[in-house]
Amino acid sequence: GNSVTQMEGPVTLSEEAFLTINCTYTATGYPSLFWYVQYPGEGLQLLLKATKADDKGSNKGFEATYRKETTSFHLEKGSVQVSDSAVYFCALGRQLTFGSGTQLTVLP
Amino acid sequence: GAGVSQSPSNKVTEKGKDVELRCDPISGHTALYWYRQSLGQGLEFLIYFQGNSAPDKSGLPSDRFSAERTGGSVSTLTIQRTQQEDSAVYLCASSSRQGEFGYTFGSGTRLTVV
Numbered sequence: 768g769n770s771v772t773q774m775e776g777p778v779t780l781s782e783e784a785f786l787t788i789n790c791t792y793t794a795t796g797y798p799s800l801f802w803y804v805q806y807p808g809e810g811l812q813l814l815l816k817a818t819k820a821d822d823k824g825s826n827k828g829f830e831a832t833y834r835k836e837t838t839s840f841h842l843e844k845g846s847v848q849v850s851d852s853a854v855y856f857c858a859l860g861r862q863l864t865f866g867s868g869t870q871l872t873v874l875p
Numbered sequence: 876g877a878g879v880s881q882s883p884s885n886k887v888t889e890k891g892k893d894v895e896l897r898c899d900p901i902s903g904h905t906a907l908y909w910y911r912q913s914l915g916q917g918l919e920f921l922i923y924f925q926g927n928s929a930p931d932k933s934g935l936p937s938d939r940f941s942a943e944r945t946g947g948s949v950s951t952l953t954i955q956r957t958q959q960e961d962s963a964v965y966l967c968a969s970s971s972r973q974g975e976f977g978y979t980f981g982s983g984t985r986l987t988v989v
Contacts, residue, residue: 801977811966813977856918862931863908863968863978865918 769794773857773866780847780873788842788869790831790857798860800824800833800840805854805868814842814855847873877901879981881967887987888957896952896984900969907950908970908978909934909942913963921965924950957988 774789792800802814802824815824817833817840824831829844840857852873857866880899888894900907909921920934924944935941939957944950954961964985968978 803980810982811968811980813979816977858918862920862923863910863918864920865910867917 769798769860769862769864771857771859771864771866774869775867777870777872780871782849782873782875783846784873786842786844786847786851786871788855788857788871790840790842790866792838792840792857792859794838794859797835800831801858801863802829802831802840802842803856803858803865805856807853811856847871849873849875879967879969879979881965881981881984883984884982885985885987887989890959890988891956893953893955894957894986896954896965896986898950898952898967898969898981900948900950900967901971901979902948904969904971904979905947906970906978907944908968909950909952910966910968911963912966912983916963918966921952954986957986959988962986962988 770793772791799818801816803811804814805811815826817824820833820835822833831840831842854868854870856868882897905926907924911919922929922942923931926947927944939955942952964983966980966983968980970978
């Protein structure tokens with residue numbers, strides 16, 4: 768079956784630091800891949816997606832590339848802000864198999 | 876509606892009682908999903924509806940859990956004889972297609988069984 772392995776947190780960074788949150792997956796076929804974000808006190812929001820190999824999803828300065836050869840979909844941002852503090856979830860497929868989530872805290 | 880609406884936002888119930896959780900998806904969204912978010916278990920898929928049918932119920936943890944959807948719109952998740960381990964946030968999501976382009980989530984119902 769499908770599974771997602773996500774970098775464990777928590778991750779604490781200073782403002783303007785570079786962010787990488789690792790995500791690897793096991794799946795049958797080539798499912799769509801997603802990153803969702805959950806800000807404090809709010810619901811899950813779709814951050815970005817990629818529907819096929821080599822696609823790059825991007826939104827709000829975040830990027831992730833669908834890597835078939837390494838079965839990965841790592842989330843990156845070049846310069847994080849305090850407002851990026853949230854829990855980030857990697858997910859795949861139509862039924863959304865989720866990773867365990869990574870808590871990010873950005874300090875001013 | 877503009878977003879996925881869930882009610883109640885919070886529910887405290889006594890062990891052994893039945894509860895009903897409601898989800899109003901975005902108008903026109905044919906696919907509807909229920910998930911459960913709990914400490915130590917992360918986000919778990921419960922059930923998927925396409926229209927009023929549930930092609931995948933594989934995530935329902937026991938026969939105490941059931942769900943229905945009527946008119947291709949509102950869905951109700953029912954938990955009978957609640958147990959303390961049922962305490963979690965129950966999330967509903969909807970999509971205009973079968974999830975290929977992402978889902979819109981509601982804010983969830985926080986269920987506490989005491």
